[in-house]
Amino acid sequence: MATVAPNLLRNEPMRRDPRTFQPFLRLARLLADVAPGRSPLASGLPINMAVGDPQQPAPALLAETVAAHPDGWSSYPPFRGTPDYQRAAVGWLARRYGLPEGLVDGERNLLPIPGSREGLFFAALSALSAGAAEGRDCVLLPAPGYHVYAGAAAAAGAEPVFVPVTRASGFLPDYAALDPAILRRAAIAFVCSPSNPEGAAADLPRWRDLLALARRHGFVLAADECYAEIYVGAPPAGALQAAAETGSLDGLLAFHSLSKRSNAAGLRCGFLAGESALVDTVDAFCRFGGASVPLPIQQAGAALWNDDAHAEANRAFYARLFERAEATLGGRFGWHKPAGGFFLWLEVGDDEAAALRLWREAGIRTLPGSYMVADAHLQPNPAAGFLRVALVHDESVTGPALERLVELLDG
Numbered sequence: 001m002a003t004v005a006p007n008l009l010r011n012e013p014m015r016r017d018p019r020t021f022q023p024f025l026r027l028a029r030l031l032a033d034v035a036p037g038r039s040p041l042a043s044g045l046p047i048n049m050a051v052g053d054p055q056q057p058a059p060a061l062l063a064e065t066v067a068a069h070p071d072g073w074s075s076y077p078p079f080r081g082t083p084d085y086q087r088a089a090v091g092w093l094a095r096r097y098g099l100p101e102g103l104v105d106g107e108r109n110l111l112p113i114p115g116s117r118e119g120l121f122f123a124a125l126s127a128l129s130a131g132a133a134e135g136r137d138c139v140l141l142p143a144p145g146y147h148v149y150a151g152a153a154a155a156a157g158a159e160p161v162f163v164p165v166t167r168a169s170g171f172l173p174d175y176a177a178l179d180p181a182i183l184r185r186a187a188i189a190f191v192c193s194p195s196n197p198e199g200a201a202a203d204l205p206r207w208r209d210l211l212a213l214a215r216r217h218g219f220v221l222a223a224d225e226c227y228a229e230i231y232v233g234a235p236p237a238g239a240l241q242a243a244a245e246t247g248s249l250d251g252l253l254a255f256h257s258l259s260k261r262s263n264a265a266g267l268r269c270g271f272l273a274g275e276s277a278l279v280d281t282v283d284a285f286c287r288f289g290g291a292s293v294p295l296p297i298q299q300a301g302a303a304l305w306n307d308d309a310h311a312e313a314n315r316a317f318y319a320r321l322f323e324r325a326e327a328t329l330g331g332r333f334g335w336h337k338p339a340g341g342f343f344l345w346l347e348v349g350d351d352e353a354a355a356l357r358l359w360r361e362a363g364i365r366t367l368p369g370s371y372m373v374a375d376a377h378l379q380p381n382p383a384a385g386f387l388r389v390a391l392v393h394d395e396s397v398t399g400p401a402l403e404r405l406v407e408l409l410d411g
Contacts (some may be wrong), residue, residue: 021374022147023367023371024050024051025051026102027355027365030143030355031356031365033362034314034356035360037363038363039357039400039404040362040400040404046403047393047397049393050367050388051390052392054197054259054392056091056314059262059310061300062304063333065302065303066296066297070296073294073295073300075138077293077298079111080111081112081271081293082295082299083106084298085271085298085301085305087270088305090104090106091305092305093240096235097238097239097241099244103247104240109275111271111286112269112271113270113271113293114257114270115268116256116257117148119291120146120190120224122291123152123278124149124152124155124222125152126282127188127220128187128188129281129285130154131187134186134218136186136187137158138160138182138187139187139188140154140161140186140188141161142159142163142165143162143378143382144369144373144382145192146192150162150375161180162378163177164378169209171198171199171345172195173189175210176182176213178247184217188222189210189214190222191224193224193225193227193228194230194231194236194338194341196227197388198338199342199343199345200339201340202239203237204241204242206237207223207239207242208242211239211242211246211251211252216248220251220278223240223254225255225256226256226259226260226270227260228256230260230315230342232322232338233340235277236340238254238266248304249274250275252275253272253273253274254272255271256272256273256365257270258301258305261304261314262311263381268297269293269304316339321391322391325337325398326398328403333387334346342391344387344388345386346389346409348386354368354409357409358404358405361408362404362405364404366388367389368386369384369385369387369388370384372388
């Protein structure tokens with residue numbers, strides 16, 4: 001088991017201006033005065049491979065269902081979801097994870113959210129508020145990791161505990177290696193599986209251990225599973241499966257979204273599922289913040305959760321892209337095919353210099369890995385030297401872009 005060095009932990013809230021650590025604002029500043037080179041496309045136009053923004057069309061079912069419910073825009077939506085949406089989400093969870101009937105009650109254990117991002121943010125605020133009386137003032141998060149985790153800690157004035165995620169840790173955070181005193185102060189711990197950016201997936205024993213750790217120390221386990229339907233080979237295990245073995249959802253919130261599964265990032269539709277008391281608290285904060293899902297979108301969301309065929313086709317699309325990446329990279333940059341997600345996590349030396357060169361000479365926009373660690377005190381930065389490349393374009397774009405990337409950086 002890895003040990004987290006004490007000097008990597010800081011007993012203080014993050015007081016930095018969020019503009020200084022939001023990764024895409026940093027990237028914009030890095031490239032602001034640099035003209036993009038001609039890309040390898042026939043058009044020569046730049047290629048954005050920095051953002052995990054699906055480029056394939058959403059299923060026709062989405063627009064058809066929204067159009068079929070035009071009257072729903074006039075009403076405030078029910079925060080806990082329509083019966084149709086509840087049934088669809090619970091049904092998908094049962095099919096995807098083989099959950100026993102009754103483990104997830106659509107009225108008590110589920111909350112529609114406008115994508116996983118908003119749910120994760122409000123979950124952190126609610127966990128910190130609820131845990132304040134017990135002195136729970138810190139957030140456990142992977143480094144590198146999704147920037148919303150650190151943003152939520154900053155918004156709440158909480159102490160972020162950044163846990164280095166490396167090849168040695170299996171590209172997943174080892175929270176059990178933290179000092180028990182830190183664990184007793186934790187309000188919430190974030191785990192992304194398949195992980196962003198590395199594509200590592202927690203197996204069922206790992207989820208069991210994480211859930212047991214959260215329950216033992218009294219913090220919320222936030223399982224960010226927005227990439228759960230994009231995988232290579234066997235479907236990754238889920239946190240709810242570990243909970244099902246105990247017959248209880250205590251201490252757990254699992255987050256799912258249609259953004260990646262259904263190429264519907266603009267729909268802003270997902271859900272969280274877990275312990276009823278935790279769901280109730282997040283619900284209350286969402287009511288303050290206005291993070292509800294409109295009725296026509298809930299109808300479209302229900303239709304999409306009920307349809308597995310389009311998700312299977314989408315998964316096949318990404319599998320082809322990874323096959324192309326494997327053939328083009330040929331083992332370069334320390335990359336191997338991940339368990340899930342749609343990112344390449346490439347070892348390139350100086351990640352900022354690599355991103356600049358790709359933009360300046362080839363019009364290819366990528367994200368320096370070091371930008372995915374929000375803590376300036378965490379040295380060495382565990383993501384320094386890596387480049388995140390999103391495989392979201394079709395093969396006619398992805399293929400030439402990867403070939404040019406290898407040409408420029410393989411030196």
